[in-house]
Amino acid sequence: MTHDHDLELRPTPAQTEAALNPPAGRTGGDLVVETLRGLGASTVFGLPGQHALGMFDALRRSDLAYVGLRVENNAGFAADAYGRITGEVAPLLLSTGPGALLSLAALQEAAAASAPVLAIGSQVPVAGLGGGRHGYLHELRDQQASFRDVVKSVHTVRTQSQIPSALAAAWEAALTAPHGPVWVEIPQDVLLAETSLPVVTAVDATPRDLVPRPELTAVAADLLTRAERPVIVAGGGVVRADAAGKLRALAEKLDAPVVTTFGGKGAFPWEHPLSLQSWLEDRHTTDFLEDADVLLVVGSGLGELSSNYHTFAPRGRVIQIEADPGKLESNHPALGIHADARLALSALLETVGQRSDPAAPGRAREVLAAVRARIAAQDLTLEQQVLTSVRAALPDDSPSFWDMTILAYWAWSAFDARRPNTMHSAQGAGGLGYGFPAALGAAAADPTRPVLAVSGDGGAMYSIAELATARQYDLNVTWLIVDDGGYGILREYMTDAFGEATATELTRPDFVALAQSFGVPGARTTPEHLRDDLTKALSEPGPSVVVLPAVLRMFAPTHLGTG
Structure with a gap:
């Protein structure tokens, strides 16, 4: 008996x-x-080095677009954003x-943010693998060990025939929820040797x-339908x-207010009547979440920032939908549902009852009024003016990328992303x-x-x-640098904690x-x-x-009982 998939496995004469x-x-x-192209890649990032030259030489024989950065960690950040x-x-x-090794900090960010990076x-050549000290330039005793605690999976190739399978397995892992970075390493001699293997196609x-x-979504739907104060x-x-569309539909069906975490910015419309926006570092918001009799947490581990520095103590029933099993119930007991957020929200939409809560x-x-009143009492007009100006200048559909700086800390709570994934x-x-x-x-994407x-x-x-x-690549990026003379947030932290700051002032x-x-237009504002x-x-x-x-x-913190 011949099955359809047997026919699909037979190569055509061509x-x-x-x-x-x-x-x-x-x-x-x-x-x-060839494998990357067959998997669907169109753009690659990176930086060449002696052992990797076989890959880079092959780029000129392919139609893959290459964006080369000047530091490996920065190349990792660029790949993270592309993903x-x-x-x-x-x-x-x-x-x-x-x-x-210079890419590790970027891959840690990709792992924390679930960005699919391959x-x-x-x-070193195959003969040098296995933990010996052969004296090769750049040699590590166990290179993949440095990545194992950071990425989702590691794959070592020892022969050319293993390359397509290893890359395909890594690609699948990177895109399986939760998305994340993966690591594949290939010896120099395997990359450089001529091959008689067929061209890799799809x-x-x-x-x-x-x-x-x-059965879990059925229980969750029942809890949400019968809840008095779901959030x-x-x-x-x-x-x-x-x-985001599924989330909005569910919130409206349940009449449930929604707060977005800092990583979830744009997941729910900022000005929606049910929006609590993103004021998670605020006791008013924390109190409101604690008062919910059923709290649905979707796509968050309720970590340090999302839990107002672990001061959040829910009194009601928690339902947690999370693709990363390590984050399920890691901070709070819950009805844990291990699932992709979109599939779980779809299941809930089909099974929850219609709730009506005009209040x-x-x-x-x-x-939100209580939060605004608290901020208004702190004489922070300049900060709000700067953030308002950035929002007014940035087109609604343009993405923004924020470094760890005081204006970004403001943006986590107070910036209206306006679109998901921006x-x-x-x-x-x-x-x-x-x-x-x-x-x-x-911008490359x-x-x-x-x-x-x-x-x-x-x-x-x-x-x-x-x-x-x-x-070099004429990329459409405007870089706003807020110059305050040093590490501003660390200056604040140290001054608050020790009375004065050390090692924070910079030339x-x-x-x-x-x-x-560099040939890049610059302006002081x-x-x-x-x-x-x-603009x-x-x-x-x-x-x-x-x-600037x-x-x-x-703004003053409120997780310490200050407001």
């Missing part, structure tokens, strides 16, 4: 002819780029040892659907799963230097929209080299002149002119830098 007569002059590096914006896997080509690093690496268990916390998993929008408005920051892992290289990756990067002067110094990348370059030395100067920069093609000298302050 395929057989091509397989038996592969073109000459190909190497293991060609197998890498977030497109929802597709972003290949990242790296060399051995120092080049590979990092492909070279290795490769099947379909990610597995993470479907919720129906929803929407995390980054809603954005990654492209489930719910009023309760949400009361919380506001991104490094709050997953919290590393400096994310904003600008990530924005370059987003979609050249039709201007992209905004926001950094402080301290974080900006991590990324200065990428002004050359921005100019800076003239950022405008420095940008211009003021809070009064920021909106106009940013102008964003409206002109190619890269630009806008520098200003000392911004954080």
Whole structure:
């Protein structure tokens, strides 16, 4: 008996002819780029190195677009952003040892934010694998061990025939919920040796659907339908799963107010009557969440920031939908549903009953009014003016990428993202230097929209080299640098904790002149002119830098009983 799939496995005569007569002059590096193309990749990021040259040489024989950055960590941030914006896997080509290790902080951010990055690093020749000390340049005793605690999976290739399968397995892992980075390493000699293997064509690496268990969604639906005060916390998993529409439909069916985490910005309309916006670092919001009799948490682990620094103590029943099993019930007991956010929300939409609670929008408005009153009492006009100017200058559909800086901390709580998947920051892992290289990756993903990067002067110094990348590829990124003379947030933390700050004050370059030395237009602005100067920069093609000298302050925390 012949099955349909048996027929599909039989090569056509043309395929057989091509397989038996592969073109000459190909190497293991060609197998890498052919496999990436067969998997659906169109753009790769990276930085060449001695052991990886076989991959980079093969790029010139392929139609893959290459975006080369100047520092491996920045290349990782660019790939992270490409993965977030497109929802597709972003290949990242790296060399051995120092080049590979320099990507680790970026891969940690990709893991924390569930960005699908396929990092492909070279290795010393096969004879040097296995933990010996053979004296090869860049050699590590166990290179993959450095990545195992950071990425979703690691794959080591030892022969050319293993390349397509290893890359396909890694690709599938990167795209299976929760998305995340993966690591593949290939020895130098495997990449350089000529190959007689057939050209790699289409490769099947379909990610597995993470479907919720129906008995659990039935219980969750019953709890939500019968709840008196249901509330929803929407995390980054809603954005990654492209489930904002499902979330809104469920909230409206339940009349349940929604707060978005900092990673979930844009998952729910900011001005919706049921919106609690993103004021998670506020006791008014925390109290409201604690008062819910049923709290639905979708795509969030309720970690440090989302739980108001672990002060949140729910009194009602918690339902947690989470694709990462390690985050399920890790901070609070819950009805844990291990599932992709979109599939779980779809199941709930089909099974919950219609609730009507005319008072719910009023309760949400009361919380927001209390938050605004608290902020208004703190004399933070400058900070709000700057954030308002940034929002007014940025087109609604343009993505923004925020480094770890005071203005970003404000934006987490107070910035209206307006669209899902448009506001991104490094709050997953919290590393400096994310904003600008990530924005370059987003601009490479979609050249039709201007992209905004926001950094402080301290974080900006991590990324200065990428002004050359921005100019080389003529990427549409405007970089706003808020120059306060040092590590502003650490200055505040240390002053509050110890009475004075140490090691936070920095000598800076003239950022405008420095940008211009790279051939990138630069302008110095003021809070009064920021909106106009940013609007102008964003409206002109190619890269630009806008520098705002200003000392911004954080709003007072409320997780410590201060308000």
